[in-house]
Amino acid sequence: MKKSLNIVLGVSGGIAAYKVAYILRLLTEAGHNVQVVPTQASLNFVGSATWEALSGNPVNAQVWDDVAEVPHVRIGQAADLVIVAPATADLLSRAASGAANDLLTNVLLTATCPIVFAPAMHTEMWLNPATKENVATLRSRGCLVIDPGDGRLTGDDSGPGRLPDPEEIVSVALGVLSEQDLLGQDIVITAGGTREFLDPVRFLGNSSSGKQGVALAISARNRGAKVTLICASTSVSLPVGVEIVNVITGDDMLTAVLNCATNADVIVMAAAVADYKPKVRQATKMKKSVDGSVPSIELERTVDILANLVIHRDASHPDQLIVGFAAETGDDKGSVLEHGIEKLQRKGCDLLVINEVGPNLAFGTDDNEVTILTRDPASQLTIPKTSKTTIAHAIWDTVISLQSHSK
Numbered sequence: 555m556k557k558s559l560n561i562v563l564g565v566s567g568g569i570a571a572y573k574v575a576y577i578l579r580l581l582t583e584a585g586h587n588v589q590v591v592p593t594q595a596s597l598n599f600v601g602s603a604t605w606e607a608l609s610g611n612p613v614n615a616q617v618w619d620d621v622a623e624v625p626h627v628r629i630g631q632a633a634d635l636v637i638v639a640p641a642t643a644d645l646l647s648r649a650a651s652g653a654a655n656d657l658l659t660n661v662l663l664t665a666t667c668p669i670v671f672a673p674a675m676h677t678e679m680w681l682n683p684a685t686k687e688n689v690a691t692l693r694s695r696g697c698l699v700i701d702p703g704d705g706r707l708t709g710d711d712s713g714p715g716r717l718p719d720p721e722e723i724v725s726v727a728l729g730v731l732s733e734q735d736l737l738g739q740d741i742v743i744t745a746g747g748t749r750e751f752l753d754p755v756r757f758l759g760n761s762s763s764g765k766q767g768v769a770l771a772i773s774a775r776n777r778g779a780k781v782t783l784i785c786a787s788t789s790v791s792l793p794v795g796v797e798i799v800n801v802i803t804g805d806d807m808l809t810a811v812l813n814c815a816t817n818a819d820v821i822v823m824a825a826a827v828a829d830y831k832p833k834v835r836q837a838t839k840m841k842k843s844v845d846g847s848v849p850s851i852e853l854e855r856t857v858d859i860l861a862n863l864v865i866h867r868d869a870s871h872p873d874q875l876i877v878g879f880a881a882e883t884g885d886d887k888g889s890v891l892e893h894g895i896e897k898l899q900r901k902g903c904d905l906l907v908i909n910e911v912g913p914n915l916a917f918g919t920d921d922n923e924v925t926i927l928t929r930d931p932a933s934q935l936t937i938p939k940t941s942k943t944t945i946a947h948a949i950w951d952t953v954i955s956l957q958s959h960s961k
């Protein structure tokens with residue numbers, strides 16, 4: 555991807571236009587040249603002065619301005635990427651029908667680069683069959699239409715229709731320019747820590763943040779995969795453009811994973827799944843005993859989801875790749891790596907990502923140091939301390955290399 559891109563930022567007439575100033579800021583701070591093309595209606599919400607000051611470029615909404623420079627053709631042709639945010643129901647309708655009645659729709663017709671729409675509107679408008687058809691048409695032509703967020707809208711109402719977070723829109727839009735080497739793959743990723751309840755309020759859990767699983771989901775999405783993220787408890791915001799399945803316990807996760815496993819090309823178990831759960835989950839809150847005695851809690855083993863996936867790998871999908879993670883500490887029985895090698899054999903997965911855990915290591919941090927093992931001992935790859943995003947990309951590179959060898 556070029557370092558500095560020519561990006562057209564189309565703004566249509568919705569109140570969420572005010573959030574787009576921040577998108578513009580993120581793009582220019584990343585070094586990109588941004589040409590804002592507002593619709594006339596959007597100027598009721600945010601005026602040209604804001605866009606000109608923040609982009610450093612002159613701003614027009616009409617095809618009749620600066621005609622000698624033929625802007626209605628030149629801007630679209632010169633763009634590396636077009637982002638429309640917010641994309642209103644009206645703008646989506648005009649784009650889908652091929653209208654060319656203002657500068658932004660002319661740009662959409664002349665651009666040959668990727669086009670990303672970030673819709674924002676009231677729920678009824680988003681769910682209206684007319685809008686659904688327009689979105690389907692745009693997607694069928696190769697545009698990326700991001701699903702809007704679900705939450706508080708302009709008035710008292712809330713529901714699907716909210717503009718996704720600016721950071722997410724930028725990440726999804728720039729991701730479109732990544733090499734699409736996972737295109738056509740169905741990838742299931744688990745993330746976060748499961749919770750095993752003792753009673754309605756107390757649980758046994760762990761400190762997994764879900765950061766590595768989320769980084770895997772974002773990078774796979776950016777590389778073109780269809781991603782399902784099965785999420786236990788996490789402390790990070792979840793990405794758009796991937797299907798999210800929320801779960802709480804290990805049993806919930808097992809059900810969700812098995813539901814998605816049949817069609818998956820790759821399954822990555824990045825979640826920290828509890829190994830034990832209380833044998834009995836009390837229906838009411840456990841009270842302190844009057845005599846000061848301390849309860850004993852009897853535990854039982856949970857199902858090992860990873861091992862289960864390997865055993866029941868669908869015969870109709872023998873090329874499915876199953877990736878495990880191993881959180882390890884070295885001890886008198888072996889080093890972190892030795893425990894990892896033993897775990898790869900025991901679990902039978904195709905790829906195991908080993909990381910050492912301990913205070914300030916792995917859990918909750920932004921960086922990590924891992925070793926990626928496959929069943930071929932010669933392919934062992936150690937990645938020194940780096941971001942979880944870089945690790946995620948290295949894991950996908952290994953997955954792609956294993957897939958190409960098995961063909």
Ligand code: CTP
Nearest residue numbers: 823825827828856857858859860878879880881
């Ligand atoms: N895992 C799983 N189901 C479980 C426990 C773990 O699918 N009930 C998966 C994790 O998602 C991870 C891998 O197994 O991909 C290894 O998890 P880890 O906790 O390191 O290993 P354990 O199997 O729990 O073995 P041990 O605790 O003995 O090291």
